[in-house]
Amino acid sequence: MNRPIASLTLLAFFAVTVATPIQAQIPGLSPGATPGATGVGSPPPATPYTLGAGDRVQVAVFDVPEYSGEYVILADGTLNLPVIGSISVRGLTLQQATDVISSQYARFVRRPLITISLIAPRPVVIAVAGEVQRPGTYSVAVGGGGAGATGGQFPTVTQAITLAGGITQSAAVRDVQIRRRTSPTTEQVYNVNLWELLQGNLAQDVALRDGDSIFIPSVGSYNAAETRQLVDSSFAPQQIEPVNIAIIGEVARPGPYSVSGGGVGTGGATGAITGSETGAVGAGGGDAGPPTVTKAIQVAGGITALANIREITITRATRTGGTRVIPINLWALLRSGDLNEDFLLQDGDTIIIPTATALDPAEASQLAEASFAPNEIVVNVIGEVEAPGAITVPPNTPLNQAVLAAGGFNPRSRRSSVDLIRLNDNGTVSKRRISVDLAQGINEEGNPTLRNNDVVVIRRNTLASVGDTLGNALNPVGSFLNILGIFRTITGD
Secondary structure, eight states, X not given: OOOOOOOHHHHHHHHHHHHSTTGGGSTXXXXXXXXXXXXXXXXXXXXXXXXXXXXXXXXXXXXXXXXXXXXXXXXXSEEEETTTEEEEOTTOBHHHHHHHHHHHHTTTSSSOOEEEEEEEOOOEEEEEEESBSSOEEEEEOOSSSSTTOOTTSXXXXXXXXXXXTOBOTTBOGGGEEEEEEEETTEEEEEEEOHHHHHTTOGGGSOBOOTTOEEEEOBOSSOOHHHHHHHHTXXXXXXXXXXXXXXXXXXXXXXXEEEEOTTOOOOOOSTTOOOHHHHSOOOOOOOOSXXXXXXXXXXXXXXXXXXXXXXXXXXEEEOTTSSEEEEEEOHHHHHHHOOGGGSOBOOTTOEEEEOBOSOOOHHHHHHHHTXXXXXXXXXXXXXXXXXSOEEEEEOTTOBHHHHHHHTTOBOTTBXXXXXXXXXXXXXXXXXXXXXXXXTTSOSBTTTBOBOOTTOEEEEXXXXXXXXXXXXXXXXXXHHHHHHHHHHHHHHHOO
């Protein structure tokens, strides 16, 4: 069947309308946009849409309505069209598909005028790997109102990252890579800088194509200020979840914990003893927000008196293999209020708090008042005091103050010296005899600060010791006379 030959003007009109509809749907890749440079280090260029299985297209053969209609590209990448049968269009642009179909219809229609329009794009399948919460493959419906649909727009890099749960704190957002297959045997890698997106450069949030892969590498070093900014970005995790971490070293209860944003743990360490049993009760809740180092220390019962808070480290495993060591100086937080030192935590972190080799008494007092110090410790004052037993005192309490908290010396006490018994970190027990002067300030020799579970022994003075010795020696005689008196009472002698 032959049809009239169309004018050149009409041909030009259809040539324009074939290539433009799908580009107009792609954010950042609309007609007239300047294509980016091809190659590593630049965003992907603006390229025409290529057809694939699942696309729904409208094929219109001018003046031959019986050959026209809507068709879905089959799983093998073909269109089954009237008269000409199965035509492979997989990987072709709309213009290329138009040329192929026109050449086939030319056997039956004289100079056929063919228009192909994309009615409903197929779901976009993308892979997201590297520093995201849930790496994997995701299918995004283009258009419609279903879950994961993008409202008629092709998904962008940030939308894909959001589907994968958001970035981790180890994400190198300046070096995000998009891997796109440009031919069956060729893959091109492009770089996207999402940090520029935070500064308002929307061109970095490029639209993705079916089969694209996104890879987010790990940072080489951490910038605490940038990390806090990224936590508030649209492509960060939308919900603050508790993180499972381990904390070791100079804290009251080392071990694994689940730390929430509020800072109040559930005693999540395996086999952990509650604070009331150890006497090292955590400082309690913090403000809502992401889990941080100080919140983790609070959950672990607070720092000990020997904590070196200047050289705390976080050991962090990355999604791309290997580990990173992050130095933390909480002393800078106490002295200058540098919140960047209160580093944000992520799942799997290990916090290490080393032992201080020397600690100034003035610094010890400041540490005792910090929010990440324990509220109180338990020490035992036994022997010749008015109220012997376990007492709760603030951390870094000096020995003299503990004696006074137990009621002070009683008349039988030796007031010149006391014994301090301490369970060391290596499992050994040490005993020191300390000369006491209730008027002196804190010093390691005469009035040291106490640690949790220390035992202070107040001995008897000489007079009390002699009296107790004589009493014990005469006690058998007294017992015999008492028995003899009872015997006489019974017998009447």
